[in-house]
């Protein structure tokens with residue numbers, strides 16, 4: 001029998017076991033699960049919609065019997081292709097498993113894998129508690145996907161990433177055996193910590209069906225502030241000062257001069273009356289009602305000393321308007337190119353100023369618009385390399401620019417991904433970021449837990465060059481509105 005015939009036989013058996021409602025082989029929903037937010041699509045045999053934990057076990061057991069690849073899927077918001085079924089087979093959709101139970105007395109949330117990040121935050125807040133991880137895709141993405149990617153977000157500056165809130169996981173090994181790592185308790189020292197191995201493994205080592213999450217007391221007050229700087233370097237020096245002076249911002253976002261051009265000149269956002277075109281820091285501080293007045297004075301003093309202009313949001317609506325700038329710049333960049341290589345590199349605090357200088361050189365050298373914004377306090381910057389897909393010269397320069405970027409980031413003591421993961425998009429740079437011994441150790445773990453290479457094959461280790469593939473031409477619910485018309489950066493930004 002050919003591979004295709006074997007997969008068909010396996011799919012027929014799966015359909016007999018789970019029924020037509022759960023095993024879908026044609027139609028729109030199947031097409032929409034052939035790619036994630038990278039829009040890199042692959043042909044595959046069936047979309048399996050799990051309605052219970054047991055369904056997950058059934059799928060994996062049959063997949064092992066027939067050696068069918070399985071790609072687990074939450075909401076498909078991954079930006080790296082990690083949820084695209086690169087080797088075909090079955091897509092296992094766990095997004096229908098979405099129960100959330102908050103246990104106030106334990107400060108924990110017990111959630112199924114398909115629960116949305118925002119729904120978990122809301123459920124925690126309804127009990128006066130706080131679930132800090134806040135990926136910008138929070139309204140759409142699932143906790144299973146967040147755990148698999150170890151998702152971050154803006155509040156990581158103070159509160160850390162998804163991993164810092166996962167107390168326990170329940171789910172299935174690649175061979176379909178049910179396992180649980182930890183429980184509704186905060187301490188465990190009982191053998192290997194496979195819970196943490198699953199976190200960030202991009203669905204290659206197991207399928208999460210349930211998680212126990214740690215919750216915090218909800219901060220009483222927040223203070224939002226925006227500050228403008230003469231140069232990207234000045235803004236990043238101000239970040240260092242802020243942290244050196246012992247401040248603990250909940251959020252500290254940096255928007256470089258090219259990002260600001262996109263926000264102001266393309267999206268039309270105006271933040272200051274007399275200051276424009278300046279890189280920005282957007283900061284949010286939180287704490288108790290008692291501490292806030294003193295903190296507000298100290299933060300204003302820092303802003304006065306370091307910036308050319310600053311303002312505090314007086315109301316929640318004003319704060320929302322400031323955050324809107326951060327959200328709008330990303331879509332506005334598409335006026336500069338129809339294709340974006342969106343990296344999420346990390347640079348240690350002490351080298352961020354050097355990194356800003358490098359970005360200027362990279363723009364000059366590549367002659368491409370490259371706009372950078374991101375989480376300055378933890379050094380996780382989103383570098384957006386824009387180009388036109390049909391222009392071979394721009395495409396070649398974009399490819400070179402991303403390669404130069406990754407090498408530079410590593411030489412500055414950083415790493416190639418802080419929150420999105422490797423998926424397909426960053427596979428060409430795994431060997432830049434990790435040495436042979438490290439990669440072999442990872443592969444040995446994969447082989448031990450998944451000897452048949454069932455879960456999410458083709459990811460992390462096999463090189464896939466995104467720029468050689470054409471993404472699907474579809475608009476996803478979370479896509480930002482793209483501006484009409486084409487723009488080029490003014491000379492002073494090139």
Ligand SMILES: Cc1cc2nc3c(=O)[nH]c(=O)nc-3n(C[C@H](O)[C@H](O)[C@H](O)COP(=O)(O)OP(=O)(O)OC[C@H]3O[C@@H](n4cnc5c(N)ncnc54)[C@H](O)[C@@H]3O)c2cc1C
Pocket residue numbers: 036037071072073074075076077078079082083094113134135136137140141142143144145146147148149150151152153154202203204206207208209419420456478
């Ligand atoms: C507009 C936008 C903004 C974003 N902002 C951020 C951000 O601020 N921070 C950030 O970190 N990311 C961000 N992302 C990326 C993305 O939202 C995250 O990686 C998110 O964690 C993916 O969740 P998901 O449910 O969509 O997972 P999917 O995209 O469906 O899957 C992602 C990976 O997780 C695996 N997986 C999914 N569910 C499970 C499970 N139950 N068990 C095992 N493996 C599983 C998949 O196989 C795949 O490898 C953003 C994406 C978009 C589109």
